[in-house]
């Protein structure tokens with residue numbers, strides 16, 4: 001039985017980096033592809049190639065349903081959220097463009113933007129979030145100039161877990177003819193997202209976090225009414241289509257999907273995406289579960305752990321990510337002891353987000369971070385609180 | 396007589412096959428006959444009589460295809 005092979009005896013609270021464990025159906029789907037199908041989709045006409053193509057198509061449909069877009073071909077698979085953000089950012093911006101982003105961005109957004117700024121191709125405005133990590137849409141509106149091409153926003157913070165008012169920001173973008181790019185790496189599969197109603201032009205998602213697919217999966221989703229020809233591809237190459245031409249196809253998804261896809265990963269992503277969407281309570285249930293765990297952890301920790309400082313607000317909606325510290329003990333020591341002595345896995349440091357930590361005043365040391373997943377329980381939180389209490393008390 | 400629906404992308408071919416099956420049209424994915432296209436990949440084979448119906452289903456779903464060609468397949 002596969003189940004018996006899944007690592008047990010550890011408490012995994014690093015789901016914001018990548019989710020673990022994956023549902024059993026995800027593992028079965030990967031094994032099924034690896035043992036029964038194996039072929040390259042869209043390249044050859046034999047049965048197994050077509051079966052592989054069917055899997056890829058079904059994931060497209062499942063992801064399209066998740067973000068409420070009509071055309072499954074507007075779902076582009078990439079190796080992670082970072083690649084999707086790079087395609088969107090580097091593919092859209094042109095010389096002289098002005099771009100607005102926020103102080104809550106992950107490096108996967110801020111680095112490509114900074115690079116374009118360094119090359120003097122674009123000018124960049126960084127809108128500051130408040131201490132809780134929330135962006136005031138009015139500030140975005142004020143930052144828009146006649147040259148503003150795009151607004152890029154991280155939907156849910158990978159540091160604090162807080163959620164941005166993207167529908168309002170999107171409305172402002174729409175009214176001003178600005179392309180709204182949203183980083184949904186932490187929110188996909190946790191917060192319901194509707195590309196049209198949220199006024200999103202392009203979104204990036206990670207397949208390996210809240211959608212419970214394997215690592216190496218992710219993608220870019222383009223709104224139905226968005227002209228994808230405005231985005232220049234990052235990669236050019238074989239697509240299995242228009243093979244008689246040396247021109248890159250301009251239609252979706254082929255324009256952006258050169259090279260063999262990660263079909264083993266996508267097989268698992270299909271199972272993961274179906275699993276969370278079919279789960280009793282659906283995405284909303286996952287959201288409620290994570291918020292309940294978050295509130296429970298903060299409450300227990302504040303009651304029991306001396307020197308516990310929390311940076312995430314328990315009053316704000318969250319994706320179940322919490323930043324905290326134990327006073328007078330370095331975050332790296334705490335994380336090391338949690339791992340070595342208590343078998344509790346979490347992340348410490350800056351979480352690839354220096355600006356977010358500057359925003360909340362925790363730069364350069366960073367914080368500890370717990371990221372809850374669908375399989376975490378209150379009992380596990382009790383164990384973690386107990387461990388943190390002992391560490392804080394010097395035991 | 397058979398016909399094949401040709402697509403510029405295998406992604407669309409698979410999408411089309413699923414939709415046609417759902418509409419109870421007999422169809423099958425086959426390799427693109429070389430005399431019809433120099434492209435690699437696959438296409439959807441149907442009965443030539445179903446051509447018009449298939450075309451209207453695909454158009455209704457906004458599934459892009461190149462054309463439908465009658466051909467003397469087996």
Ligand SMILES: Cc1ncc(COP(=O)(O)O)c(C=O)c1O
Nearest residue numbers: 080081082106108158183185206
């Ligand atoms: C907010 C945010 N954006 C982007 C990323 C990058 O995701 P990936 O590792 O899939 O490239 C992450 C995760 O690390 C993230 O938390």
